[in-house]
Amino acid sequence: MWEQLRSYTLYLSLVMALAWVIPQAVADVGITDSLDSVTVTHQGKDITIRRNQDRNNKVNPAYAWTSRECPPFCIQPMKIAEGVETIGELEMLNYLKKIHDGNNSILVIDSRTPDWVKNGTIPGSVNIPWTSLKTDAGADPFEIADILKERFGVSMHEGLWDFSNAKTLVLFCNGMWCGQSPSNINTLLDMGYPANKLKWYRGGMQDWEILGLTTVK
Numbered sequence: 001m002w003e004q005l006r007s008y009t010l011y012l013s014l015v016m017a018l019a020w021v022i023p024q025a026v027a028d029v030g031i032t033d034s035l036d037s038v039t040v041t042h043q044g045k046d047i048t049i050r051r052n053q054d055r056n057n058k059v060n061p062a063y064a065w066t067s068r069e070c071p072p073f074c075i076q077p078m079k080i081a082e083g084v085e086t087i088g089e090l091e092m093l094n095y096l097k098k099i100h101d102g103n104n105s106i107l108v109i110d111s112r113t114p115d116w117v118k119n120g121t122i123p124g125s126v127n128i129p130w131t132s133l134k135t136d137a138g139a140d141p142f143e144i145a146d147i148l149k150e151r152f153g154v155s156m157h158e159g160l161w162d163f164s165n166a167k168t169l170v171l172f173c174n175g176m177w178c179g180q181s182p183s184n185i186n187t188l189l190d191m192g193y194p195a196n197k198l199k200w201y202r203g204g205m206q207d208w209e210i211l212g213l214t215t216v217k
Helices: 002-026 089-100 141-151 180-191 204-210
Strands: 037-042 045-050 085-087 106-110 155-157 160-162 168-172 198-201
Touching: 037 089, 045 089, 085 089, 089 106, 089 168, 089 198, 141 155, 168 180, 180 198
Parallel strands: 085 198, 106 168, 168 198
Antiparallel strands: 037 045, 155 160
16 A cells, blocks of 8 residues: 555656646747747748747857947937837837738848848848948949839939838847947938838847847858
8 A cells, every 4th residue: 555655656746747847848938928930031031030949048149248349339329310210029020021921112121231241130131231322431322323223112203312102111230239220221311211111120130139039141
């Protein structure tokens, strides 16, 4: 009888241990309580964006520094310009999903120079560095015009830029300490680009990496 009781006690202990371990092992790290992943299109291929499922994972060391030299790495304001909406990760994911679903009126832009982009970017984005739109940084005016017409949907009417069919541009860079996407935004505003068609993901790669969201190289 005592042997049976001991076996039963061991059995209960094992069941209780498994009841604790199994849920811990299969638990997902969701994006929200109702969203696990988002499928986007990157360079013609479907990519699934989700959060890193390793709960011991730590942030990419490239984004672990707290004290980069300022200038140039100065803290950016929450509102970059009048009429330009500042967005977060969920809004960014929504724009990426719309593009994947066939909405051609939106473009997500990584405003960083290629030396930053090669280390990883947000799936579904295209790289248009801030230097490619700014003549002061060496950009060719004819190439700028090509970007406006071919990439952004802007047309020329009687010698003036017509933004009536311009795309909604969602711009980002390294994060709240980076001035590359603010530079692109301010350059576009100076050209006459409608502020309501410019969206700014202020958190950029810094926040994207902190949340363990998928990146591509």
